Amino acid sequence: MAAFRLPPLPTVREIIKLFNLRAQKQLSQNFLLDLRLTDKIVRQAGKLKDAHVCEVGPGPGGITRSILNGDIAQLLLVEKDTRFIPGLQMLSEAAPGKVHIVHGDILTYKMERAFPKHLQKKWEDDPPNVHIIGNLPFSVSTPLIIRWLENVSNRDGPFVYGRTQMTLTFQKEVAEVDVSVVHFTPLVQPKIQQPFKLVEKVVKSVFQFRRKYCCRGVEILFPEAERLEKSEQMLMLADVDPTLRPAQLSILHFKNLCDAYRKMCDEDTNLFSYNYREELKQKKRIRKKGHLEQSEQEDQL
Numbered sequence: 109m110a111a112f113r114l115p116p117l118p119t120v121r122e123i124i125k126l127f128n129l130r131a132q133k134q135l136s137q138n139f140l141l142d143l144r145l146t147d148k149i150v151r152q153a154g155k156l157k158d159a160h161v162c163e164v165g166p167g168p169g170g171i172t173r174s175i176l177n178g179d180i181a182q183l184l185l186v187e188k189d190t191r192f193i194p195g196l197q198m199l200s201e202a203a204p205g206k207v208h209i210v211h212g213d214i215l216t217y218k219m220e221r222a223f224p225k226h227l228q229k230k231w232e233d234d235p236p237n238v239h240i241i242g243n244l245p246f247s248v249s250t251p252l253i254i255r256w257l258e259n260v261s262n263r264d265g266p267f268v269y270g271r272t273q274m275t276l277t278f279q280k281e282v283a284e285v286d287v288s289v290v291h292f293t294p295l296v297q298p299k300i301q302q303p304f305k306l307v308e309k310v311v312k313s314v315f316q317f318r319r320k321y322c323c324r325g326v327e328i329l330f331p332e333a334e335r336l337e338k339s340e341q342m343l344m345l346a347d348v349d350p351t352l353r354p355a356q357l358s359i360l361h362f363k364n365l366c367d368a369y370r371k372m373c374d375e376d377t378n379l380f381s382y383n384y385r386e387e388l389k390q391k392k393r394i395r396k397k398g399h400l401e402q403s404e405q406e407d408q409l
């Protein structure tokens with residue numbers, strides 16, 4: 109059977125003009141107009157024949173066209189900005205029965221109900237024929253990928269279908285045309301066998317001071333009174349050189365740090381709930397109160 113091709117359509121540039129779709133820089137919108145580039149991005153997703161695809165933030169539809177030319181079964185478009193809906197409808201009419209448009213926010217959209225149940229595969233099996241593709245602004249793709257990593261760990265959200273693959277572009281700067289494309293396939297076995305929230309806390313803390321030695325970030329996992337002693341203990345347990353910078357740490361380093369932190373949390377059940385920012389805020393409140401009391405005493409004198 110011949111592969112599906114979209115019929116002749118106005119170009120993405122013409123659609124932008126037709127619907128007056130100026131990119132809103134404050135929303136970090138920037139559009140990919142070169143179909144060779146969008147084809148290249150979509151190729152990174154692998155074979156899309158008969159695939160069920162969710163495209164996040166299709167905008168004027170450059171990547172959308174490349175996906176539709178890939179002979180897919182179903183394409184779900186989730187776009188937040190109303191201005192793009194008429195242009196996307198035009199694409200939908202050019203590929204009858206394949207496209208479903210959702211005007212909504214991908215951060216709240218429930219993808220677990222979007223595709224037919226029969227697509228579900230066991231986690232240990234090959235990935236299902238379900239893909240997520242998108243070119244989103246950094247401000248959205250960063251929280252989104254963290255949320256999806258948690259979903260991977262819980263096997264919920266887009267991962268109720270199994271090890272759903274994601275192909276996402278990460279824009280460096282708004283004005284830069286250069287984008288990096290990252291393709292993710294969840295592993296059957298995670299490299300770090302600890303709860304997501306624990307891994308997230310360790311990684312976030314270490315990267316809190318990204319230009320300093322990694323020991324600085326490890327320190328903030330512990331209350332001030334025992335900070336130096338406990339952070340040294342954790343680094344020693346994990347066998348990590350405290351003078352490495354966060355970006356020099358490998359996955360194995362992070363695994364060892366998470367395992368060491370887990371051991372320490374098991375020994376001290378209050379440790380995991382400790383929050384560095386909260387301690388700082390509390391200290392500030394106490395200082396402010398002390399200051400107020402002191403000035404009241406001075407007033408009375």
Ligand code: SAM
Pocket residue numbers: 136137138139140141164165166167168169170171186187188189192212213214215242243244245248
């Ligand atoms: N994919 C198009 C392209 O490559 O030309 C547009 C890319 S533009 C950088 C990002 C798109 O994501 C915009 O269309 C914007 O409206 C949409 N967007 C931003 N935040 C979103 C969100 N939370 N949910 C859905 N779409 C979003």
